[in-house]
Amino acid sequence: MGNVVIVYEGKAKKLFDLGNGVARLVFKDEVTAFNGARREVVPGKGVLSAKISSRLFEVLDDNGIPTHYMCYEGGASVRVRLAKAIPLEVIVRNYAYGSMLKRMPLLKKLMKLSKPIVELHFKSDEAGDPLILPEDAVEAKIIDWSVWDEIKSLALKINSILTSFFERRGLKLIDFKIEVGWVDDRLVVIDEISGDTIRVIDEKGEHLDKELFRKGASGKQLLEAYKRLQMIVGEPERVCSNADPQS
Numbered sequence: 001m002g003n004v005v006i007v008y009e010g011k012a013k014k015l016f017d018l019g020n021g022v023a024r025l026v027f028k029d030e031v032t033a034f035n036g037a038r039r040e041v042v043p044g045k046g047v048l049s050a051k052i053s054s055r056l057f058e059v060l061d062d063n064g065i066p067t068h069y070m071c072y073e074g075g076a077s078v079r080v081r082l083a084k085a086i087p088l089e090v091i092v093r094n095y096a097y098g099s100m101l102k103r104m105p106l107l108k109k110l111m112k113l114s115k116p117i118v119e120l121h122f123k124s125d126e127a128g129d130p131l132i133l134p135e136d137a138v139e140a141k142i143i144d145w146s147v148w149d150e151i152k153s154l155a156l157k158i159n160s161i162l163t164s165f166f167e168r169r170g171l172k173l174i175d176f177k178i179e180v181g182w183v184d185d186r187l188v189v190i191d192e193i194s195g196d197t198i199r200v201i202d203e204k205g206e207h208l209d210k211e212l213f214r215k216g217a218s219g220k221q222l223l224e225a226y227k228r229l230q231m232i233v234g235e236p237e238r239v240c241s242n243a244d245p246q247s
């Protein structure tokens with residue numbers, strides 16, 4: 001493993017190129033909110049997020065959604081296909097929350113939307129991940145219209161799958177964010193789907209997601225919620241059988 005190359009380090013994860021189109025995503029113990037303005041190290045968070053994300057990608061894969069996920073390596077590591085990331089964040093909303101309430105103050109928090117909304121943001125820390133129109137992404141040549149159609153239908157399909165998955169477990173899926181990229185010429189879901197990227201509440205309205213941290217909860221309280229979320233989604237089933245993907 002002497003030739004493992006780090007491709008990228010963000011606030012939440014590190015990505016390593018393992019060769020042959022395979023990569024390792026390592027989840028950090030760090031939690032950040034408000035674009036890094038609030039930050040805390042929470043030991044154990046990386047392992048929980050890696051497990052939650054792995055399990056949710058398995059659920060998507062079982063339902064025919066193309067993803068980068070290969071297997072759970074153990075600890076905080078997930079083996080994925082290296083993709084060419086598309087610099088967009090795709091958000092699906094079922095209930096009004098977060099930035100949607102700010103831009104449309106007539107909506108009340110947790111109001112059920114008449115139908116799910118698929119929203120695009122340009123993934124750029126400098127620009128502050130701004131909300132954009134699909135037209136903007138097309139004009140900027142990030143995607144073309146046929147890819148937008150594909151992204152939108154993929155996002156809505158994922159929403160149906162995850163909504164019923166959580167519903168069966170007594171949780172309500174408020175909204176979530178996905179990222180997409182290209183593996184060969186196929187559009188696939190990349191990155192993570194975890195407590196950091198979804199909003200889910202229980203029957204009492206308690207969050208099992210990063211909203212807790214945004215609202216001022218401690219890292220320890222966040223960890224307790226992520227433990228619960230991990231228990232509810234279950235353990236990853238596809239554990240990598242070999243330590244070295246090249247062997």
Ligand SMILES: Nc1ncnc2c1ncn2[C@@H]1O[C@H](COP(=O)(O)OP(=O)(O)OP(=O)(O)O)[C@@H](O)[C@H]1O
Pocket residue numbers: 008009010011012013014015023025068080081082083084085179181190191192
């Ligand atoms: N399979 C993949 N192939 C290539 N890049 C990927 C893959 N999965 C995730 N990525 C990219 O790896 C990065 C993961 O790092 P991380 O989420 O920590 O950083 P970030 O999203 O750039 O910034 P932030 O700290 O705001 O989350 C993201 O940029 C994501 O788009």
Ligand SMILES: [Mg+2]
Pocket residue numbers: 010012
């Ligand atoms: Mg990220």
